[in-house]
Amino acid sequence: xxxxxxxxxxxxxxxxxxxxxxxxxxxxxxxxxxxxxxxxxxxxxxxxxxxxxxxxxxxxxxxxxxxxxxxxxxxxxxxxxxxxxxxxxxxxxxxxxxxxxxxxxxxxxxxxxxxxxxxxxxxxxxxxxxxxxxxxxxxxxxxxxxxxxxxxxxxxxxxxxxxxxxxxxxxxxxxxxxxxxxxxxxxxxxxxxxxxxxxxxxxxxxxxxxxxxxxxxxxxxxxxxxxxxxxxxxxxxxxxxxxxxxxxxxxxxxxxxxxxxxxxxxxxxxxxxxxxxxxxxxxxxxxxxxxxxxxxxxxxxxxxxxxxxxxxxxxxxxxxxxxxxxxxxxxxxxxxxxxxxxxxxxxxxxxxxxxxxxxxxxxxxxxxxxxxxxxxxxxxxxxxxxxxxxxxxxxxxxxxxxxxxxxxxxxxxxxxxxxxxxxxxxxxxxxxxxxxxxxxxxxxxxxxxxxxxxxxxxxxxxxxxxxxxxxxxxxxxxxxxxxxxxxxxxxxxxxxxxxxxxxxxx
RNA sequence: GGCUCCAUCAUCUAAUGGUUAGGAUUCAAGGUUUUCAUCCUUGCCAUAGGGGUUCGAAUCCCCUUGGAGUCACCA
Numbered sequence: 194x195x196x197x198x199x200x201x202x203x204x205x206x207x208x209x210x211x212x213x214x215x216x217x218x219x220x221x222x223x224x225x226x227x228x229x230x231x232x233x234x235x236x237x238x239x240x241x242x243x244x245x246x247x248x249x250x251x252x253x254x255x256x257x258x259x260x261x262x263x264x265x266x267x268x269x270x271x272x273x274x275x276x277x278x279x280x281x282x283x284x285x286x287x288x289x290x291x292x293x294x295x296x297x298x299x300x301x302x303x304x305x306x307x308x309x310x311x312x313x314x315x316x317x318x319x320x321x322x323x324x325x326x327x328x329x330x331x332x333x334x335x336x337x338x339x340x341x342x343x344x345x346x347x348x349x350x351x352x353x354x355x356x357x358x359x360x361x362x363x364x365x366x367x368x369x370x371x372x373x374x375x376x377x378x379x380x381x382x383x384x385x386x387x388x389x390x391x392x393x394x395x396x397x398x399x400x401x402x403x404x405x406x407x408x409x410x411x412x413x414x415x416x417x418x419x420x421x422x423x424x425x426x427x428x429x430x431x432x433x434x435x436x437x438x439x440x441x442x443x444x445x446x447x448x449x450x451x452x453x454x455x456x457x458x459x460x461x462x463x464x465x466x467x468x469x470x471x472x473x474x475x476x477x478x479x480x481x482x483x484x485x486x487x488x489x490x491x492x493x494x495x496x497x498x499x500x501x502x503x504x505x506x507x508x509x510x511x512x513x514x515x516x517x518x519x520x521x522x523x524x525x526x527x528x529x530x531x532x533x534x535x536x537x538x539x540x541x542x543x544x545x546x547x548x549x550x551x552x553x554x555x556x557x558x559x560x561x562x563x564x565x566x567x568x569x570x571x572x573x574x575x576x577x578x579x580x581x582x583x584x585x586x587x588x589x590x591x592x593x594x595x596x597x598x599x600x601x602x603x604x605x606x607x608x609x610x611x612x613x614x615x616x617x618x619x620x621x622x623x624x625x626x627x628x629x630x631x632x633x634x635x636x637x638x639x640x641x642x643x644x645x646x647x648x649x650x651x652x653x654x655x656x657x658x659x660x661x662x663x664x665x666x667x668x669x670x671x672x673x674x675x676x677x678x679x680x681x682x683x684x685x686x687x688x689x690x691x692x693x694x695x696x697x698x699x
Numbered sequence: 700g701g702c703u704c705c706a707u708c709a710u711c712u713a714a715u716g717g718u719u720a721g722g723a724u725u726c727a728a729g730g731u732u733u734u735c736a737u738c739c740u741u742g743c744c745a746u747a748g749g750g751g752u753u754c755g756a757a758u759c760c761c762c763u764u765g766g767a768g769u770c771a772c773c774a
Contacts (some may be wrong), residue, residue: 241774273774333772349701350770370772388704397702398770406772413774437703437769460705460767467766495711498723502712505722524712527767531710534724544737578736639733654733666735 234266237426238299239417241273242284245478246291248530249432249462249470252496256459257430258297259497259518269424270299274307275416281305291479295489296511304424306416313411316419316449317371317404325448326404328369329356351400371405373415373448381440385456387523393440402441414441422451430457430520433527434469457520460500460527470530486558486581488546491539498534500524508541540580548572551585558586567676570632574672592673595685596663599692603665607655608693611646615653616660618642620686629679632671639671660689 236257240250261268270288274281285303292299320326329352331339340350357374376395383391404415417438421429436458446453464474476482482492494509501524503509503517543551551572552563562568571589579585619642623629626638639657643650658665661673661682674682 239774275774336772344700347700391703393702403772408772410772412772417774432768433704434768435774438774458704463767469768498711500711505713507711507723526705528712529710531724534711537724540737577738643733650733652733658734662734664735668735670733 234261234264234428235269235425236261236266236428236430237269237271237421237424239271239273239420239431240288242281244284244287245480246288247470247472248477248479248482248496251291251295251479251492252462252499253430253432253459254292254297255295255493255496255514256457256501256518256520256523257428258299259514260428260430260520261300262515263518267300268298269301269304269426271304271420271424272306273413273417274305275410275413281307287480294480294483295493304420306420309416309420310410312423313405313416313419314409317411317415320373320404320448321371323448324374326371326373327356327359327401328363329372329401329403330359330363330367330369331356332367349397352402354401357401368407370403370407372401373404373444375399375401375441375444381443383436383439383443383456385436385439385458386520387457387459387525388436391436395440398437398440399444404445414438415445418442418445418451419449421454422446422449426454427452428455428457430459433458433461457523459523460525462499463527463529465529465531467529474530484583486554486583486585487535487539488542488554488582491535491542494538494542495532495535499530500528508538536580543576543579543582543585546576548576551576551582554582555586555589558583560586560589562589565676570672571676574668574676578668588668591662592668592676595681595688596661598663599659599689600664603655603659603663604693604696607659607665608696611648611652612656613690613693615642615646615648616656616686616690618646619653619657620683623679623683630675632669632675635674635682636671656689657686660686 238250238254238257240246240254246254258268260266270285272281272285272288274284285305289299289303317326321328331352336352339353343350352372354377356372363369376399379395381393381395381399383393385391402414403412405411420426439456439458443453445451462470464470470477476485479492483489490511493511493514497509497514497518498507501518501522503522506517509517546554548569552568555562562571565571571592575585575588575592579588619639622638622642623635626634629635629638639650639653642653646652654670655665657670658667661670661677662668667673677685
């Protein structure tokens with residue numbers, strides 16, 4: 194009953210001229226058939242339920258979404274679950290969750306092919322009645338045998354049409370499949386905005402393909418065409434891998450008298466081996482990027498530039514994408530999935546995020562600093578040096594926790610000569626100075642020690658860095674001291690001095 | 700193998716017959732920084748090959764080579 198919800202009130206008018214109502218068995222519900230293409234752009238994303246949203250899927254979904262939004266149209270979601278799998282709801286949820294995370298919104302309710310069996314059955318019935326399709330009683334064994342013979346003769350494996358005009362008595366014990374009558378000669382032209390007009394020779398690619406299996410269930414190329422037509426999809430943006438199926442779908446459009454949508458076949462995303470990106474290529478689950486600490490705006494920005502461009506522009510806000518995206522600027526060649534640029538974009542978006550937002554994102558990575566009185570100073574320091582939120586979380590932890598281990602090489606390098614003396618002097622100076630709050634307060638004390646002892650900044654920098662961070666690299670020392678406070682600073686200094694004495698004693 | 704598509708720096712791409720072939724990322728060097736990172740500056744790196752057409756070709760045509768997709772009672 195879902196499908197009725199879909200097509201009521203959507204403004205589709207009857208289109209009787211090209212659909213002949215015939216046969217006693219069915220009455221076509223003409224209210225479902227879209228008529229003149231409405232001027233509104235309607236795009237769709239039609240994944241099969243694999244349990245998660247694939248990174249390549251997200252890109253085509255993004256393109257479809259952007260194009261619909263740019264045209265004030267609709268972007269709808271359809272789950273292609275004609276076959277197996279009972280956890281379609283869960284799969285749909287995974288997709289919607291991922292959409293939600295990146296901020297893509299689909300319109301209308303979600304369509305499930307598994308719930309539309311009646312519709313497909315009616316159209317199969319219709320084609321049979323109109324003699325545009327027929328039952329084929331060939332067994333799987335016979336089919337295999339035929340194919341083997343054809344292959345042996347170096348012919349293209351194809352159904353030979355033996356039941357096309359069959360009028361005799363069907364063989365016993367065979368549940369027939371339904372095949373559609375395809376043209377036997379001539380050409381089919383696919384008009385694609387990206388590939389141009391591609392002409393297929395019917396003899397090279399077609400045979401009477403199956404539209405209903407022996408158990409009555411419809412097959413992919415049949416249902417896509419029906420669903421796209423009934424859902425009013427007038428612009429199909431999908432992966433390149435569907436391109437060679439398109440002629441078959443065109444046959445279905447033709448047989449049913451549906452308007453053909455505009456096609457945009459987007460080139461694939463390849464992995465490092467130059468092959469189609471698949472599950473085996475590591476992080477292809479969109480939600481994995483959330484866990485790794487990527488921001489959705491970075492991921493979208495990265496994906497929108499994969500196969501599409503707008504001159505030299507690299508940075509796109511969501512708003513800019515929605516106003517600038519145009520499938521006319523989609524590249525013709527496949528692109529390789531390389532996340533170097535994603536890291537750069539992510540760092541860029543982290544640097545430009547406000548701290549309140551970062552506080553929230555860090556919570557998911559186990560860092561609770563909302564109550565910290567120096568959180569602004571801390572975040573300002575740390576967001577300049579993290580490529581991901583998880584890196585940021587790790588860095589904050591390093592700052593906030595007293596070092597447990599000390600880099601040995603660093604210790605040797607930092608604690609030559611007067612280091613302990615310098616640290617003691619510095620600690621004493623800190624103790625006698627009042628009102629230490631800001632990084633600049635601590636910096637002033639360091640400057641004073643350097644000046645009074647007549648040494649370079651490095652002489653205090655290195656041992657102090659070992660004291661505070663346990664290693665010789667990291668964030669600004671004055672900032673660290675400001676964030677952890679005087680007490681913790683003194684504690685860390687004493688700890689590293691003890692540590693050094695132990696080492697020297699050994 | 701048949702059919703179809705594709706081919707500019709390592710990677711993402713710009714240049715729709717006239718540019719020293721541009722930008723970004725990566726990488727390298729320098730500057731900034733007490734260190735690291737950020738940031739700034741500079742540098743390295745490409746029209747797959749061969750033929751045409753044209754005054755002029757990355758761009759149009761042909762061939763070669765390479766790559767990809769697809770050929771199911773999967774989607």
